[in-house]
Amino acid sequence: MSGIDAVKKVVETETQARRIVDEAATKAQKVISETREQAERIRQEAVASAQGRREGILREAKEKAEAEARQSDQETERILDTYRKLSEERKAAAVSKAVALILNG
């Protein structure tokens, strides 16, 4: 083999070597690029899941508060009924005491 042929061979081999390195770099870039996309998907899925839980928490709190509000309404009705009954039973006594206070006070 002549010296020129040997140089050609070396040049070819270096070209092949550069291709191997370039292909690896491209592949590495692809891995990193795909990973970034995957990372963004992970974030989006986690946020979507958290938003879903947030909606659930808010819905549950609202339902619970509305149930407590209904309870408050029932308790209020009970108190109002009690006052109305007391008023009927004790009105005469209250009027009598009040008249006495104004007359004698």
Added chain:
Amino acid sequence: MSESLEKLQNRILSDARLKAEETIKEAQAKAQQTLEEARRRAQKESEEIIAKAKVEAENVRRSILSSKVRVNRLRILDEKNRIVQDIIHTVEDQLSSIARTDQFENTAQRFVAEAVKAVESDQPIVRIGFRDATKKNLDGMSRVLPKGGKLVIDEKPIDDFGGVIATDPEGRVVFNNTFKSRLERLDNQLLTLIASTVFSE
């Protein structure tokens, strides 16, 4: 020559493969790190969303409940006030028609005596006016006046519900002893008395 060339070629290719392998490994390591970081950040972001949601939920709950509790407290206060006002109207009605009862003369005389005492005059002028009061049952009022005193009988009840107003002759000192005035003077006691009678356990 040929053998050493082949060795050189192999060496060049071997170095290239090694470098390629390192590049891939570095990329994979970086990818792994990126994913772990992404998972950590996603976890943190989720936790922040949930924590905010819990605070928001508590605020929603408090807002709904406090508004309801406020409305219901007002309803209870309104009802108590309605009951008390109803009783006060009945009291006013009874006071207005006191002239028809047997306690009228004593009461009217006491009102006159209190008013006369309050103006501290030897010649008080006393106006008296009750609904349905007759001249007959007002005649006795003169007995509680001092000698120089003057009784003026109004045909209509004074201040809506009736009562007595005394002044000195110059009209500088006035004592209002009408039911309306007594109701106003005893307002706090009256409300407390009615509320404690009706609403206490």
